[in-house]
Amino acid sequence: MEKKRFIFDLDRTLLTCDYNIVETRIFEPIFGDETEKLMKDIGPLLDYYEMTHSHYDDEVLSEFLKEQSGLPFTPEIIRGWAREISSDADTMEDGVIELLEHLKSKDKSLVVLTNWYGKSQIPRLKEAGIYDYFDLILTGEDQLKPHPRAYLRAIDGYDPRECFMVGDSVIKDYGAPRLHGIESVLYDKDDVHDKKYVKIKKLTELIKK
Ligand SMILES: [Mg+2]
CATH class of the missing domain: 3.40.50.1000 (HAD superfamily/HAD-like)
Structure with missing residues (x-):
């Protein structure tokens, strides 16, 4: 056909885009020394979220990441992250x-x-x-x-x-x-x-x- x-x-x-650079720039000022571990985990965590949720939502994603990573994620951090990715050169x-x-x-x-x-x-x-x-x-x-x-x-x-x-x-x-x-x-x-x-x-x- x-x-x-x-x-x-x-x-x-x-x-x-250079996801690592962008994400490190967002997360480092917030999470400090925990950033390096987070950067290793974030890809698999998002994959896990996507397998177990029907859609992305700032509140739900921040709760999920908080629970999974033990880091104090907030909806504002998620919003800043999305903004930062769109501002970087592709x-x-x-x-x-x-x-x-x-x-x-x-x-x-x-x-x-x-x-x-x-x-x-x-x-x-x-x-x-x-x-x-x-x-x-x-x-x-x-x-x-x-x-x-x-x-x-x-x-x-x-x-x-x-x-x-x-x-x-x-x-x-x-x-x-x-x-x-x-x-x-x-x-x-x-x-x-x-x-x-x-x-x-x-x-x-x-x-x-
Ligand atoms: Mg792809």
């Missing part, structure tokens, strides 16, 4: 514009399906100059991958077989969409994942497909 809708993950698929992944231009020229519908806050992600997409390519932008305040609702919202009336997803997460962008009948490809530019996955190293490889 012809693919009509392309669903993109955002972080490390379209745009990448690097656009190679081939993004080329791919989006190509898909638009073929009249495809383009969607962003990201787990992080819209208050970070929308300004980042605008700053990068790629916001207008997308017909639909779904962010973590409404639904989280890998929960079914995220993919159902991204499909939004299309036949799942007409949809195609690309992203860098084996579970959220590759495995889970397949459970809902959406063909997917893993963006693995550093070739770190197993050969058993359908992978691309460059986004422009999708133009040839």
